Amino acid sequence: MATKKQTSATQDFSKYIRWFWMTFIGGILFVILIFLLASWGLFGEMPDHTVLENPKTNLATEIISSDGKTLGKFYLNDNRTPIEYDELPKHLVEALLATEDARFHDHSGIDAVGTLRAIVKLGSGGGASTISQQLAKQLFHGEGSKNKLGRMTQKIKEWIIATRLERQYTKEEIIAQYFNIYDFLNNADGIRSAARIYFGKEPKELDLKESAMLVGMFKNSSLFNPRKRPELTRERRNVVLAQMVKYDYLDEKVKDSLQKTPLDLNYNPESHREGIATYFRTYLDGFMKDWIKNNPKPDGSKYSLYNDGLKVYTTIDSRMQLYAENAVQQHMERLQAAFFKQNTPERNKTAPFIDLSPEEIKSLLRNAMKQSERWRKMKYDLGKSDKEIEASFYKPTEMTVFAWKKGKATEIDTLMKPIDSIRYYKTFLRTGMMSMDPQTGHVKAWVGGVNYRHFQYDMVKQGKRQVGSTFKPFVYATAIDQLHYSPCDVFPDTPFCIEANKYGNLQDWCPKNSDGKYGGSRTLKDALANSVNTITARLMDKVGPRPVIDLVKKLGVESEIPAVPSIALGTADLSVYEMVAAYAAFANKGVYTKPVMVTTIEDKNGTVLYQFKPETRDVLGEEEAYVTVKLLQGVVESGSGARLRRAGEPYGVYKEIITGFPYAFTNPIAGKTGTTQNQSDGWFMGMVPNLVTGVWVGAEDRSAHFRSITYGQGASMALPIWGLFMKSCYTDKTLDVSTGNFEVPKNLSINVDCSKATGDGNNAGDSGDTPDDLDFG
Incomplete structure (x- = not known):
């Protein structure tokens, strides 16, 4: 008991x-x-079923080339383009699992083993967050709380959201979302941006050590930043490789070999001012904003260019765009060196300006000062007075300026007065170039300047300059259309005047041939090939300015053109964009096709929101267009464009300014050079049957120009860019740039064979592309 x-x-x-x-x-x-x-x-808002199904993440708008490459993106904070699980390489997923969540496929959002280990060891044995929990944190509540109670409630919310995510998505979808959501720094939001920015690749192309580096950044991308802390990042990458061995994803010998290698970054920053097709992307930014303004979502709200993950399919060919940009870089660096040589203080005390007084230069610089971003910010953002602002332009300031170095655009850190930097930038020559398929209207390449970071004014569509002799084919085409002239018709090469007030000209207009030589006669083909001003003036007198302007307007030119005879020699200010579209009609049998830059716009789910409709109109008959093309072929065969045919090494002054010369093209090419008064502008318009390309070169101010016609003509300033570009296009066998003949119309009635035509055929050289080309009268 x-x-x-x-x-x-x-x-x-x-x-x-x-x-x-x-x-x-x-x-x-x-x-x-x-x-x-x-x-x-x-303890705070929790995502419901709908939010879990469609988590709110900012997705950048992607700009896609005609050959399927990403040209760039529009974004404010998040440069993110999501990809599917199937686009991730196997070793990238294995690196993630080995490093972040080895039991990922065995749990339902919460790793009980890891959690117990973390509790027993008070966190010293590593964290217990699963990939699902980390995704929950990234998607729905970001950074952790600083107090213990806050961290505890946050962890509870992570567990709940993680289990919900596991019920909502497959394991593969969770992995893809995690890779897509993470911020890898340096505008690398998500794995696709990270692969492109750090290694210049698509995720599928990443090799094992590259994948390991990116997975290593998941621990703390700010700490393991490959640009700022490459050695620390390399150590972290090696830890990931060791983890892959631990979980049998990798052989020990392979790991040992890879751990000895450097990071081998191939840094390709993705920003609005860097990368390929920067000027085109700026144009596209405006195009998209206009489209968004006029095309709301089904619910009436507006699309976001920066957050809705739109896909914009463009006509730009990434290969041709790269060749165009390389051609500009190659030629402009050498041409700029020649320009600097002519504008040393010893040779030109008012450099880069010519024939301007000190007062005129001061006024020009002051106007530039008031148009600068510095003036705008100080005036409107800081509320400074004009006197205070102007004084700031005369104080030395640390700045980074543009320069050419070894054939490439670069930057130099320096100390300079802002007013001196304005003058410095005015010494640089600018350029604009556009290439287009004349049949479809698809714009294949667009280069608006030498460097977007420092010269943001687009000289393809924004900028307009006098076109010089490149306008003459419009006069010839009008005469062929109205009077049925043949390239073989002969005209006297003698002084000629159009009397005052006949066509709105206030005085007699008597254009001169640049070399001052006259006499004999020329066929129209020879006259255009050598840009003979007097014969162009005779044609203008026969047709009058108004029909020429009417033709040009039908060819898509929207700029104002005065109805006076002097337009025959190119006094009008037009853009490269307008000129290329107008010339393209000649190659397209007289049919004008409006340039196309965007073919399709899709939302993030692939739904088509916009599809372009071609805009075309008949302007010239097929026969008249072909005859104009034959005239333009004469320019390349025996006129100012003949250097495109030459073989041998560059000679004379051309050694200084031409790379890759000669081009030795043997295929049919139609083209026209152009130079304006005082060599301020150089043009070349070149065509083959399926590609029309226009190039302009000049300084920002017309008073900054070459002293002599040797360098300052279209054949020296602009034509080499066309030649280099086309040479690259022809070398690339994946492109289908024509080498054949322009198609001959059926029942051609106009004689284009001038082998038996009369006329002395004097070759006056590039006579129309000289300072007297625009003797306005």
Whole structure:
């Protein structure tokens, strides 16, 4: 029989057991209650089923070339373009699992083993967050709380969201989302941007050590930043490789070999001012904003260019765009060197300006000062007075300026007065270039300047300059259309005047041939090939300015053109964009096709929101267009464009300014050079049957120009860019740039064979592309 003491002890023990079970069950109920309260939103808003299905992430608008390459993106903060799981290389996924969540496929959002280990070791043995939990944190509440209670409630919310994500998505979808959401720094939001920015590749192309580096950044991308801390990042990459060995994803020998290698970054920054087709992307930014303004979503709200993940399919060919940009870089660096040589202080005390007084230069610089971004910010953002602002332009300031170095655009850190930097930038020659398929209207390449970061004014569509002799084919085409002239018709090469007031000209207009030589006669083909001003003037007198302007307007030119005879020699200011589209009609059998830059716009789900409709119109008959092309072929065969045919090494002054010369093209080419008064502008328009390309070169101010026609003509300033570009296009066998003949119309009635035509055929050289080309009268 138990003693009273034993009975009391038993009762006490039973009491402890009851308290233990009550505490244990109460704890479980408390945890359940906490989880219920958290799931009901007591500790902060929780995502519902709809939000989980469509998590709100900012997606950049992607600009895609005609050959399927990404040209760039539009974004404000998040340069993110999501990809599917199938686009991830196997070793990238294995690196993630080995490093972040080895039991990922065995749990349902919460790793019980890892959680218990973290509790027992108080976190010293590593964290317990699964990939699902980390995704929950990234998607729905970002950075952690700084206090213990906050961290605890956050962790509870992560667990709940993680389990919901596991029910909502497959394991593969969770992995893809995690790669897509993470910020890898340096505008590398998500794995696709990271692969492109750090290695210049698509994710599928990443090799093993590249994948390991990117996975290593998941621990802390700010700490393991490959640009700022390459050695620390390399150590972290090697830890990832070791983890892959630990979980049998990688062989030990392969790991040892890879751990010895450097990071081998191939840094390709993706920003609005860097990368390929920067000027085109700026044009596209305006195009898209206009489109968004006029095309709301089905619910009436507006699309976001920066957050909605639109896909914009463009006509730009990434290969041709790269060749165009390289051609500009190659030629402009050498041409600029020649320009600097002519404008040293010893040779030109007012460099880069010519024939301007000190007062005129001061006024020009002051106007530029008031148009600068510095003036705008100080005036409107800081509220400074004009006197204060102007004084700031004369104080030395640290700045980074543009320069050419070894054939490439570069930057130099320097100390300079802002007013001196304005003058410095005015010494640089600018350029504009556009290439287009004349049949489809698809614009294949667009280069608006030498460097977008420092020269943001687009000289393809924004800028307009006098076109010089490149306007003459419009006069010839009008005469052929109206009077049925043949390239073989002969005209006297003698002085000629159009009397005052005949066509709105206030005085007699008597254009001169540049070399001052006259006499004999020329065929129209020879006259255009050598840009003879007097014969162009005779044609203008026969047709009048108004029909020429009417033709040009039908060819897509929107700029104002005065109805006076002097337009025959190119006094009008037109853009490269307008000129290329107009010339393209000649190659397209007289049919004008409006340039196309965007073919399709899709939303993030692939739904087509916009598809372009071609805009065309008949302007010239097929026969008249072909005859004009034959005239333009004469320019390349025997006129100012003949250097495109030459073989041998560059000679004379051309050694200084021409790279890759000669081009030795043997295929049919139609083209026209152009130079304006005082060599301020150089043009070349070149055509083959399926590609029309226009190039302009000049300084920002017309008073900054070459002193001599040797360098300052279209054949020296602009034609080499066309030649280099086309040479690259022909070398690339993946492109289909024509080498054949322009198609001859059926029942051609106009004679284009001038082998038996009369006329002395004097070759006056590039006579129309000289300073007297625009003797306005």
